[in-house]
Amino acid sequence: MLKDAAKFEPKIVAFCCNWCSYAGADGAGTARKNYPANVKIIKVPCSCRVNPMFILRAFQRGADGVILCGCHPGDCHYSTGNYYTRRRMALLMSMLNFMGVAEDRFRVEWVSAAEGAKFAEVMNDFVVQITALGENVKLRDLRCKK
């Protein structure tokens, strides 16, 4: 039941840390910087709260793209959280690539509270990228499509 590519509306989950990226998303809103409705945000206290399993679950349940946003390294509210995130996610991304699945569908971006415009820009770009990639079938539990 592959949808018409032209009409394909990807499902995108964005994990945003409370202190920087979620505030950045608020900033995008306040500045009325538009980005597509495909992106849905889940708030976490810190990017280091995001378990790789959350990302895999999102893909499994049918997300076409997952993006994880946190404070810039060095600016973490909890001082070191995003350093761990960076290592965890680098390995996850590399492994997704190694297994031939979803590497391009997963992205990590650092967006500060001040970067509302960047948030919108990143999301616009990501939606374009995922739309071009089409539907995620490799990591999607096919039962979810019933």
Added chain:
Amino acid sequence: MQKIGVFVCWCGSNIAGTVDVAAVVEAVKKIPDVAYAVDYKYMCSEEGQKIIKDAVEEYGLDRIVVCSCSPRMHEATFRKCAESIGINPYMVEIANIREQCSWVLKDVKVATEKAIQLAKAAIAKVRFNNPLHPGQSQVVKRALVIGGGIAGIQTALDIADAGYKVDILEKEPTIGGKMAQIDKTFPTLDCSACILTPKMVDAACHENITIHTYSDLEAVSGYVGNFDVTIRKKARSVKADICSGCGICTEKCPARKTPSEFDEGLRNRGAIYIPFAQAIPKVPVIDREACLKFKTGKCGVCSIVCPNGAIDYTQEDELITEKYGAIVLATGFELIDLENYGNLGYGRSKNVITSMQLERLTNAAGPTEGHLVCPASGKEPKSVVIVSCVGSRDTSGRGKTYCSKVCCMYNAKHAMYIREKYPNVDVTVFYIDVRTPGKGFDEFQRRAVEEYGVHYVRGQVGKIMSDKEGNLTVFASDLNSGRHLMLNPDLVVLACAVKPAKDARKLASMLTASIDTNDFYVEAHPKLRPVESPTAGIFLSGMCQGPKDIPETVSQAGAAAAKVIGLLAKDKLMTNPCTAKCNEQICSGCLTCTNVCPYGAISGVEKEVVTLNGTREKRVVAVVNEALCQGCGACTVACPSASMDLQGFTNKQILAEVDALC
């Protein structure tokens, strides 16, 4: 069965203009467990909150979802509202349908659909919410101010005057900071030392203030209200309690090759020295790297001449620990290095100096006793060129992109007092813009031009050359006339950019305070919380937060003090209940979590636990100190068995959101 109430806010037309709120209400009503849903113009208003309270009573709601603006805005409001009607405040979730929806989308259909999805996710999460109860922690009634410049001194004085103990930590041998080096202050041209030193004395004499000079921050742990701080008091090699401050040692010291930091290298100081006459404490310090006794073992002159026997070569660094309720960062600024500005000749010609060096040259207590001379020749200059914005507002990557804010005013000040004392000296100021917003500032700068005849040239200096004889040639452009200029001044003053103190970044990481890309400390909110760091219990005072002049610094110092006083006035603090929690039944005690906890909040404790088989077993498990845990969640991911979870953001809650959105 759960009873969830969903309250959809219009936010006037902010949400309702783009989201069909009625459709959202209709959609969520169909979701199992949603017992009530309604929309209203302003949910945060008193009337809106009443709707929530009434619905809770009428429908027996136990969980609340508010679809409104960002939780950063009104989560606290709705939590309070819930609490007032007997629902635990942590049974409230916010769906952000303003910032994430109505404000970033234009199409009503699309926005409404997204709003419904966001509401569904919030409902999915709230199903797994548990009542949480904040703990309480004591507040240590003592503050630490890091930095003993005017910002730190003022903050400390204000806190101390309110009756709280406060310690000043200063890395230099004396308090006073940069303001002590300055000759006169704008826009009044009153003597800097005359207004600063009384404050230094006040601080030193205040019964509530303890000053630790020549000291560094060694370690910090703890949290708001309860910081444990270790201070390294570096060895002065002089017994402060015996020293009378007579200064004979500093005069007799034979090692005189070290440039004086206080005089910006314009003269040398001894290996044992007191930075300046009014230093507090007036106790010398031995610079061990310069001292012959330490380098060669031979010398010991200071020890011989000291009338009190205060010299102690064996003194060692001392570590002292103290508890504080609040910490104020007042670490100030320094000037940028000019290594990227070789074109301006600094370092190659002694007659190209920084503004701070000029302050010392014009200061009566300075190396020339206030006589303006060219450092190379020792002669009075006939003409002076002042270059603005050296390293400020520089987008080329060589310097700083920000405006250093104080330079335009001190350039006018410098030009003015050169012209005042030496009316024959020609002064030219090159500038990009002259920025003088501030009380009496513009008038001040105009006086420089109109009364003192300072030449202001709008243009940039491209190059400063120095010939064999040390004669300077300044190549510049005059943007107003479009001409290229070539000047031959005797002295060039570079108004270089300011930057945060070198160790700001290190301190930030020790204190878990945020810094921006320029290493200035970040405030909790740029407008509404300008003197607080995002990290609770850490406050900001002075230049370390961003460029500012003395009056601004002093007022910010007072503001920071007020915030500290507000904190210290409390006996107890409520702690954030969204902390990590260990399921001891399945915790293997591997303690991987302890490695990633930035607060040292987790420790391995041997205790009797009920195993999965229902048997009892004594083993080590991870235990979270709720008072220390700040709820980042790093441990939850490090935990291999998922026995560590974060309250308020549990695995189940987040996965419920994931499932709802996918």
Added chain:
Amino acid sequence: MLKITLDNLPKLLAALSELGELQVPCENKSGKVDFEKWNAEKRPRFDITLTSKSAKDLFFPQVEDLLAFKTKGKNLSIEQIMPSDKKVILMGVRACDIKSFELLDKVFLKDPVDTYYKARRENTLIIGMACSEPEETCFCGSFGIDATAPGGDVTTWITKDALYWQANTEAGKTLTEKVADLMEEAEASKVEEQAAVTKAVLEKMPLANFKVAGKIPQDELKTFNSKIWEEISAGCLSCCTCTYVCPTCHCYDIRDYAVSDNHTERYRCWDSCLASDFTKMAHGNPRKTKVERFRQRYMHKLVYFPNNNEGDFACVGCGRCLQKCPVNLNIVKVAKALEVSEDV
């Protein structure tokens, strides 16, 4: 008896695959041989004595959907998800695996009948294949199984140059009629010759004299309380390898999978009594320790099952657990320990 030369075997396979889904041992890309749906591109591996997994998967797959429940408004509908009713021809099954079907039938076809198993079983025609090159881990003889006469709807033998074919049941005869054209009549002598050689090899195998019947005390309580369990289970990792490769293990768990808000599927999947969460209930696990769980598995195979099933042990001597256990624990070791143990 019929025969077909090995050169012409693909023609027979092609003909059989026309009559139903033909499952034969095939080598997958990474070198494992398991039953797979045959097609012209696949090379059957009848030379391999044992497939990696047992043939029980065909009737009792690792995961099987049972039913779906869907909600629409306040209405709940339940749909049974039955296996497809396609005909399956399962070819190349060894004597041990064929015996295992008989044992599984005793479990699944007894009242209450497992309709899913029954459906698959009834739709499948079994073509057995005699062993000619037994492994040292084979001990089907211990349970009275003749490796050279596996049974099934049809029995086959493979020699160097031909496949011999003998129909045993009505269904087997019907099938034979449809493919007989491809084969020629043959004497049984070749087959008998081969059987004699195979039997001679089996006699030289280390486990040739290993017997279970009559050796293990069938007194449930006594065996249960034997001292051997503690020691012999010490090395067990509690992985489920033995269970999952065993042709007679048949435990399963039933789970629900939420496909979406209003659609849930109920499925079953293999489970093992060695798993710590096996039959876990609200009060916890009835068998709390590894020893208890380990004991359960072997008590079931060697004592409870025969006591309830006319003396049939829940083991067919295929030897897969001997080959696959990560720490070389297996039913032979347990049976021998029980035998020598004086306190039973």
Added chain:
Amino acid sequence: MQKIAELMRAKAVELLQSSKAERVLAWRAGEFFYDNAPAAFNDVDACQEIVYNEFCPANLAKYLIEATKQQKKTVVFLKPCDTYGVNQLLKDHRIKREYFYAVGTPCSGMLDVKKIKELGAKAITQITCEDNKVIVETPYGTKEFAKEEVLLDKCMMCKGNEYKIADEELGEKLEPIQFVGDRFAAVKAIEAMSAEERFAFWQEELSKCIRCNACRDICPACSCEQCIFDNQEAPVGGKAAADDVEEQLFHLIRAYHVAGRCVGCGECARVCPQGVKLGLLNLKFIKDINQFYGAYQAGEDATTPSPLVSYKENDPEAEEAVQRRG
């Protein structure tokens, strides 16, 4: 090897008699020459049953968890490669040093009976090892193999003959297997494939999985009281691979969970009843960690924190790291 077995028996007896330990972990003979099993020996008499030969691949380290729980001082015989697992268990606080006495046991490489069978030896009745020759007796005749042909894969990546932890060493160290070549060659081969080929490769590999969890249960880094895969509350699938995706996720998560703690012993791949090449996932993580964050060998000691609980300020960004891989 026979000599070593004698030394082991003597050492076990000595340690039990001197009351330095209450029991001994070693290997016991099975039905065939090649199926020695890990076993506990509780008294001097039982120790006579201790065997050691080229078919003792299992690492006894994990049984020390039980020893620690029972607070029973246990003698454990460790081959050089086994010592890494012990250190990892110590680092994970799953075993306590005071409850075991480690005896370094020389090893010159373990053999793979599966390889011997794959090379055509059917119905094995006896295996003898002489220097670099492996002689296999079957009813169909005798077969002879070179040792390199039938070494376990994990021994092809031998880490050498040093014991990373040992209270004493038994006899002389033996020459370790000299492995020439790149331990990451197989990983690199997959990296060189196209994304579609990689996906197809793993689909094929992982679809063989029967979720027996042997890979997990043998692993010295997998020592949780309760594995997340057994935890209904945890964000992962249940015990069965209900479809392809869950198989992928199981293997990805399993490998991820031991990333930075995996000592690279290769046991997971050895014990897989289906021959899934799952060790490649672990090796991939090891390769990435070494490349992104500097060389790291888990189990080298019992204290250095794993790369996943440490960081450097200038670590590569995720995208950058993945690109750097090539």
